[in-house]
Amino acid sequence: MSRGAKRVARHIPVESGNYPYVTARVRAKKSALLTPDAYTRMLQMEIPQIARVLGEGTYKEEILSLATKLSGVDLIEVATSRRLAAVFTQIIGFSEGELRKMIGWYLDRFDVQNIKTIVRGKVFGASPQEVMDDVVAAGSMTEPFLRELAEAPSLDGMFERLDGAIYAQALEALGVKASEVRRWNQWEDLVTQLYYQNLLNVIPERTEGTRLMRGFVRREVDIVNLRTLLRLWASKATLPYDPFIDGGRDIPKAVLAEMVTMDANALAARLRQYPLTQALASRLKELEALGVGQLVRSVEKLHLLETEKFAHLHPLSVVPILDYVVRMEREVQNLRIIARGKESGLPPEVIRDLLVI
Structure with a gap:
């Protein structure tokens, strides 16, 4: 290609990404999501039975690796969180070009959720490990970095590590230090607003x-x-x-x-x-x-x-891929609702009403 032709090509919108391959892989993953009938059966089971069923399906690797350390609700919650992170990391791994960038931008929603989870954990006095059990390291932030935030001795120290990010920007908008915040709902809403604002700004x-x-x-x-x-x-x-x-x-x-x-x-x-x-x-x-x-x-x-x-x-x-992200995340939320509902002794019909299927 001549030098002039290359200059012209740079200004022509060209799709970049292995769409057929990624959408085919994601369709296969979507077909493995739990069906309404599977949820109905789980509502009649006890927690150990539910964990065993999950361990026989797509959550097998995570259930088996954690079964010697955790049990009950803890096993289900940590295993499903790890599976979520593993699947989305895998999708990023086999995506290419602009498609890979778009999926990555969208998956930064998990960074937002994780930072909110860590802040809530610190506010309510949870241990770093308890906080990390609820973290889904599927965004740009690595699990070691998220653990570093969870282990920070104070909220002020944690926000120093987030300087320049939307989380610190939202705090600056409140005009106070993290240790001076009494109600975090406004900060959380500001972070959500900034996430979507930035996401729309970066998508050409x-x-x-x-x-x-x-x-x-x-x-x-x-x-x-x-x-x-x-x-x-x-x-x-x-x-x-x-x-x-x-x-x-x-x-x-x-x-x-x-x-x-x-x-x-x-x-x-x-x-x-x-x-x-x-x-x-x-x-x-x-x-x-x-x-x-x-x-x-x-x-x-x-x-x-x-x-x-x-x-x-x-x-x-990219849409079927984002649709799968939404559905996989919802599946994990549904499983957590069932596990926590069972632990609390709620009747199956009450738990069913809490599910989004």
Whole structure:
């Protein structure tokens, strides 16, 4: 290729990544996710039986490696966290080019979750090992670095190690040191806002692949905002700051604060204006009667439906991979709910209502 042709090529949007190979591998992994029938059977089992069933399937390696050290709920929680990290690290490993970058950007959500987990653990006096048992090292931060944060002698010392990152930026916005924070919910919301803001900023709209990823992330912003809206609306809570995220695809951020104060009829009418929430609007009063938890879970189920629909429309893109990330993470959350529910003696039907399937 001539020098002039190379200069021109640099400015032509070209898809970069082994999409057919990665999407085929991910489809195979998705087919191994637990089915609704598998959850139904687990609800009739005791915790040791559940661990044994998991040890006979895709969680075999993690269950076997931990079975001599842990048991019960601890075994299930740590094994599922490690499996999550291992699978996502594997996907990054066999992805190439721009596809690999996009998946990595999205998986940084686990860095956000991990830092929040470590902060909560320190606030409530958990040991570093207890904190690390809940960490999923699937983002950019390595497990040794996360352990270093968990073992930091103080919150102030921990945030010194995060200087320049969104976690320190959110703290700076509060205008206090970590040791002076009394309620961390505003910091957590600021971190979430910065994560999505940065994610949308780094995804270029150069190619079809990056445009699809932007669409996926913007829809997820709608879902996160909707979950926050319904939680605040149902609890009649007010916050001294704006918890909503800019950049949603369907629901403008500007209308969300107003929607928090509406009565059920007005809110349902407003939600019917957006294709994303039309079905939810028709069930709003029914879900409200069942409590905040059912409202939030209805949004999380909507998220699964939306990601699957988007993935079906674009089978050879980054979207099926992101859909699998969402579903695999949800599977692990469901397994933890079942294990903790069993440990607490909850009836199977109560635990079932807590699942998002």
